[in-house]
Amino acid sequence: MFYREAGDFSTTYAEDQQTFPIKFDRYRYYVVLFIAIVVVPFVINDYWANSLLLPFLIYAIAAIGLNILVGYCGQVSLGTGGFMAVGAYACYKFMTGVDIWWGGELLFRLPEFNIFFSVIMGGVMTALVGVLFGLPSLRIKGFYLAVATLAAQFFLVWLFNRVSWFYNYSASGQINAPERDLFGVLITGPSTEPWATYLFCLFFTIVCAVVARNLTRGASGRKWMAIRDMDIAAEIIGVNPLRAKLTAFAVSSFFVGISGALFFAVYLGAVEVGEAFGITKSFLVLFMIIIGGLGSIFGSFAGAAFLVLLPVVLKVVGVDWLGWPTDIVAHLQLVIVGGLIVMFLILEPHGLAQLWRVAKEKLRLWPFPH
Amino acid sequence: MPEQLAFTIEVFLNGLMAGVLYALVALGFVLIYKASGIFNYAQGVMALFAAMTLVGIQNGQVPFSHLINAIFGTEIHHFGWHVHSVLAIAFTVVVMIILAWAVQRFVFRHLVGQEPIILFMATIGLAYFLEGVADLMWGSEIKALDVCMSEGNCLPQGMNGWIDQTTFDVFGYGFFIDNLDIVASIVAALLVAGLVMFAQYTKQGRAMRAVADDHQAALSVGVSLNFIWILVWSLAGFVALVAGIMWGAKSGVQFSLSLIALKALPVLMLGGFTSIPGAIVGGLIIGVGEKLFEFLIGAPFLGGATENWFAYMLALLFLVFRPQGLFGEKIIERV
Numbered sequence: 001m002f003y004r005e006a007g008d009f010s011t012t013y014a015e016d017q018q019t020f021p022i023k024f025d026r027y028r029y030y031v032v033l034f035i036a037i038v039v040v041p042f043v044i045n046d047y048w049a050n051s052l053l054l055p056f057l058i059y060a061i062a063a064i065g066l067n068i069l070v071g072y073c074g075q076v077s078l079g080t081g082g083f084m085a086v087g088a089y090a091c092y093k094f095m096t097g098v099d100i101w102w103g104g105e106l107l108f109r110l111p112e113f114n115i116f117f118s119v120i121m122g123g124v125m126t127a128l129v130g131v132l133f134g135l136p137s138l139r140i141k142g143f144y145l146a147v148a149t150l151a152a153q154f155f156l157v158w159l160f161n162r163v164s165w166f167y168n169y170s171a172s173g174q175i176n177a178p179e180r181d182l183f184g185v186l187i188t189g190p191s192t193e194p195w196a197t198y199l200f201c202l203f204f205t206i207v208c209a210v211v212a213r214n215l216t217r218g219a220s221g222r223k224w225m226a227i228r229d230m231d232i233a234a235e236i237i238g239v240n241p242l243r244a245k246l247t248a249f250a251v252s253s254f255f256v257g258i259s260g261a262l263f264f265a266v267y268l269g270a271v272e273v274g275e276a277f278g279i280t281k282s283f284l285v286l287f288m289i290i291i292g293g294l295g296s297i298f299g300s301f302a303g304a305a306f307l308v309l310l311p312v313v314l315k316v317v318g319v320d321w322l323g324w325p326t327d328i329v330a331h332l333q334l335v336i337v338g339g340l341i342v343m344f345l346i347l348e349p350h351g352l353a354q355l356w357r358v359a360k361e362k363l364r365l366w367p368f369p370h
Numbered sequence: 371m372p373e374q375l376a377f378t379i380e381v382f383l384n385g386l387m388a389g390v391l392y393a394l395v396a397l398g399f400v401l402i403y404k405a406s407g408i409f410n411y412a413q414g415v416m417a418l419f420a421a422m423t424l425v426g427i428q429n430g431q432v433p434f435s436h437l438i439n440a441i442f443g444t445e446i447h448h449f450g451w452h453v454h455s456v457l458a459i460a461f462t463v464v465v466m467i468i469l470a471w472a473v474q475r476f477v478f479r480h481l482v483g484q485e486p487i488i489l490f491m492a493t494i495g496l497a498y499f500l501e502g503v504a505d506l507m508w509g510s511e512i513k514a515l516d517v518c519m520s521e522g523n524c525l526p527q528g529m530n531g532w533i534d535q536t537t538f539d540v541f542g543y544g545f546f547i548d549n550l551d552i553v554a555s556i557v558a559a560l561l562v563a564g565l566v567m568f569a570q571y572t573k574q575g576r577a578m579r580a581v582a583d584d585h586q587a588a589l590s591v592g593v594s595l596n597f598i599w600i601l602v603w604s605l606a607g608f609v610a611l612v613a614g615i616m617w618g619a620k621s622g623v624q625f626s627l628s629l630i631a632l633k634a635l636p637v638l639m640l641g642g643f644t645s646i647p648g649a650i651v652g653g654l655i656i657g658v659g660e661k662l663f664e665f666l667i668g669a670p671f672l673g674g675a676t677e678n679w680f681a682y683m684l685a686l687l688f689l690v691f692r693p694q695g696l697f698g699e700k701i702i703e704r705v
Contacts, residue, residue, distance in 0.1 A: 136689065139689070139690050142487060143486070144689055147635045147636060147638075147685060148685070150632065150635065154682055155679040155682070162672070283498075324440040324441075325440060328440055328506065331510065332502065334501055334502030335498075335503055337495075338501070338502060341492070342495040345484075345491060345495065346480040
């Protein structure tokens, strides 16, 4: 009954190739966008923004980024936390004006960037670092590469801890986002409105999702998938593995960097690198894409939503309703997340995205079985 | 002998000892990887789980007591007895065998024939699961592990004093080596010798090697894959227990124990995933390398704490030149 393609004729190639070719699906997408852009900002409050919506949007960007690398290009990365840290620190440096020192004296200082461009620069810097750490992927594969990306994770966190230039020589070793505005509306700092931060993150999320979707179904996405499925065969049919892998690393790191910048500047406001961008963050984002579905943009959103929601739900049920101590609930959460990962890999290796596809197929025939 | 050189040698020796501990964890990885092609990220958490179980049994803790108390409002914590170390170790081995069976039965039997990377991710999930279960069972606070070696009475009393004295007489500088490290090295040597003997001279060991060589061929001559996999996971569980005891006695049983699993990864990269001697040599290289690097370059020039990343960087550089590791089998790829 739903998702029927009957009576839905496309008369141009553009119509045939669009992301949502089925009319019902397209309208559903518009409705979701409408609610997200127009309705939510009016009803949002601090609790919803800070505990659910902002983390969801930001993690969704990171998950899309990692999904491009792992799900589409098949290069497993455990360095997401480190790359998010690059985004955060690059954003911070550009927000406060990059200072270049040479031989103990200040050579020059860039003007302070607008917050919007700072976030973008966070992405760009991360892309550069990502390409650098992606270089070994040309020679090493699989687990070996996963461990190589661990080098990025630990090295970057150490670097941001030790080199005081990155945190502007502050005594605490933390970075704090100063107050910055966009069109006169405060985006960062302690006195922001929830709707402003929400819309700011939403903008980046939507743009990233659209870009990722179109990249992955275009020529570059096909090359990534060819590399993922069998790199030697891909090379033989004319995919340049150097370019394919490095572009995957660059694009993926760009998204991850943007999410790191938003995570620091808009969501947390103050960051201590080992705590906020440690190895657990890398695993969290990896779990999002496994649960959501490897190689699916929708899956990135679903996984991010699931893993942001799960601790909140567990806290409400465990601590508030049942009155259990918080540490038991935290341990239960580990058990549940771990169990879910294993369960998804066994029962549904393609994650929530595949469940959604199956559901669509069922809805199409419903209520008639054939 | 100049002071600086003596210091360096001492750092070198301590690095060797740390390397032995890394090698112990890496050994568990190699066992499972050889027999089933599963890269077991959960090895470190298994060590944590084993050590916590050991401490819990020793102290007569009630498993899941916190959870039971939270649900039923009771106040139980201890059975009120203390179990002798040897008995407790035996019980823990039984628990690890049950764990091996459960992992095989409920997880990996369903994942046979999946891609290696999927199996790897499954073990990450397993690691989280086990960690949560271990915390729920025994509580997450740091525990002191008190098997004989922490008091040093497994060795003749004053062993390190003797080393200190002798080296002072010979070189004019007394080396300090922890008793525990000596015990760890001896245990590791015994363990490796035992494993090699087991693999070479017993029927099950031969079957294990056959499975490692070729699953299908082993199956066709009547080796039960299921049994061998449970056996291998049990062995890995045992190795994890030994590693857990060593690390636990050194720095207390706590969450950071599971992070040594990550350190074991570069060890494996250096040594090669499929080689038991490789795991040992890799562990020693990493242990010595990171201690020496920290001592000679890290602390004076880079602001310290380079131990966090040195091992990974070394593995990364190494891999670029020799992707299969020092002792690994050459990787041959075909379309």
